[in-house]
Amino acid sequence: MNEQLALFPLTLRWLLLACVVGLLAGSASALFLVMLDAATQWREAHRWIVWGLPLAGFAVGWVYLRVGQPVEAGNNLLIDEIHDPRHVVPLRMAPLILLSTVISHLFGASVGREGTAVQMGGSLADQLTRLLKLEAAERRIVLMAGISAGFASVFGTPLAGAVFALEVLAIGRLRHDALLACALAAVVGDQVTTLWGVHHTHYAAGLIPALGGWNVVAVLLAGVLFGLVGMVFANGTHALSAWFRRHIAYAPLRPLLGGLLVAAALWGLDAWRYAGLGIPVIVEAFQHPLAPWDFAAKMAFTIASLGSGFKGGEVTPLFYIGATLGNALAPLLHLPLGFLAALGFVAVFAGAANTPLACTFMAMELFGADIGVHALLACVAAYLFSGHTGIYRSQRVGQGKWRLPVLKSLPEGLKLGDFKALRQRHKAPAAPADPPASPD
Numbered sequence: 001m002n003e004q005l006a007l008f009p010l011t012l013r014w015l016l017l018a019c020v021v022g023l024l025a026g027s028a029s030a031l032f033l034v035m036l037d038a039a040t041q042w043r044e045a046h047r048w049i050v051w052g053l054p055l056a057g058f059a060v061g062w063v064y065l066r067v068g069q070p071v072e073a074g075n076n077l078l079i080d081e082i083h084d085p086r087h088v089v090p091l092r093m094a095p096l097i098l099l100s101t102v103i104s105h106l107f108g109a110s111v112g113r114e115g116t117a118v119q120m121g122g123s124l125a126d127q128l129t130r131l132l133k134l135e136a137a138e139r140r141i142v143l144m145a146g147i148s149a150g151f152a153s154v155f156g157t158p159l160a161g162a163v164f165a166l167e168v169l170a171i172g173r174l175r176h177d178a179l180l181a182c183a184l185a186a187v188v189g190d191q192v193t194t195l196w197g198v199h200h201t202h203y204a205a206g207l208i209p210a211l212g213g214w215n216v217v218a219v220l221l222a223g224v225l226f227g228l229v230g231m232v233f234a235n236g237t238h239a240l241s242a243w244f245r246r247h248i249a250y251a252p253l254r255p256l257l258g259g260l261l262v263a264a265a266l267w268g269l270d271a272w273r274y275a276g277l278g279i280p281v282i283v284e285a286f287q288h289p290l291a292p293w294d295f296a297a298k299m300a301f302t303i304a305s306l307g308s309g310f311k312g313g314e315v316t317p318l319f320y321i322g323a324t325l326g327n328a329l330a331p332l333l334h335l336p337l338g339f340l341a342a343l344g345f346v347a348v349f350a351g352a353a354n355t356p357l358a359c360t361f362m363a364m365e366l367f368g369a370d371i372g373v374h375a376l377l378a379c380v381a382a383y384l385f386s387g388h389t390g391i392y393r394s395q396r397v398g399q400g401k402w403r404l405p406v407l408k409s410l411p412e413g414l415k416l417g418d419f420k421a422l423r424q425r426h427k428a429p430a431a432p433a434d435p436p437a438s439p440d
Helices: 002-045 047-067 075-083 093-106 114-132 136-155 158-167 176-195 213-247 253-268 279-285 294-307 315-333 337-353 356-367 369-385 416-427
Strands: none
Touching: 002 047, 002 093, 002 114, 002 136, 002 176, 047 093, 047 253, 075 114, 075 136, 093 114, 114 136, 114 315, 136 158, 136 176, 158 176, 158 356, 213 253, 213 294, 213 315, 213 337, 213 369, 253 294, 279 294, 279 315, 294 315, 315 337, 337 356, 337 369, 356 369
16 A cells, blocks of 8 residues: 555656646647648748758758757667766757758758657756756656657657657667656647647548458568568668768768759659658558559658758658558558558558557557557568668667577667677677697
């Protein structure tokens, strides 16, 4: 009984903290979504502005070089601070990522929005650390609540937002000590955004087929493909970013060059459907057949934008890639078009972010509870076959996805960004022993 009595003041404390975090993150997301919608509409009405993308990229890169280096790691910085709390996340993260993302969308970069909402939520929440002098353990939970509130409010998915912050930190492990705070902050953040008059896009998955032999096999096969595409997206973005860093020392020149390439491709190829978020194309993917290369084209434009240094996020482009890939696979797998587009919508993200549970909840929130079992199968298959890679390089490997010998000797808390190098060292042949010394 003493334990239950002690829970009352603790619950009240986290109720108040989570409400404050949700209020801050939900309001920030509402402002961001309004600005993003205005920027998108202006770009569509004045497409010539895409030629300003190189200069916009240079300006954003210069600002981050001058005042934004402490927060340039973005989502990875938040994950690092949760695992190893050191310094309060600077408040400048919120306005910098807000303005740089809106600028990226205004000029036509193919980027997302979840990174912006998560970073705003996390940085605003972390200011409570200094104000209330929170201990390291409490600070971890506040940061996670900020991530939950930001994710939930920008997509209108409080269940997915709550679970996302628990799941994204480490593969194979969940932080249940933050469950109450994350759930409360996600619900409050979502409600606050709605109260500000901001509404989210609705998608209709249409007919959900019954569970059956072929349907289960087809969903699993699709999940494998969704996971492989998520892996290609994550690896491609990291590889291009590394290439730019190796060959262009001055950071602002990277998005300038990337912006020039993206602008030329958008204009020269009449590829406007791949600019910005691409919400209209995502909606189309649920309604009628699209070009089978849409997913690959969007992936190329997004990798070019993010890899060269434009700010935003990966998730909405992953929704686009997944929905259009599902659209293309539907006739091959003999599944309803809208249904497979819905599975691709969440499963490619599940594979790229290693968050199958959050993505299953997202499917149920966006498309209805009836899709839950199918979504779970597709998201788990995507998660497994995307391998030990992902869009967040600071994500830890808490437990390997597969019971393989190379995974049993992983050091505690290994970052996902270091996994490839460690595995290559394991595969490298041992150096030959020195020959015995010849006798005198």
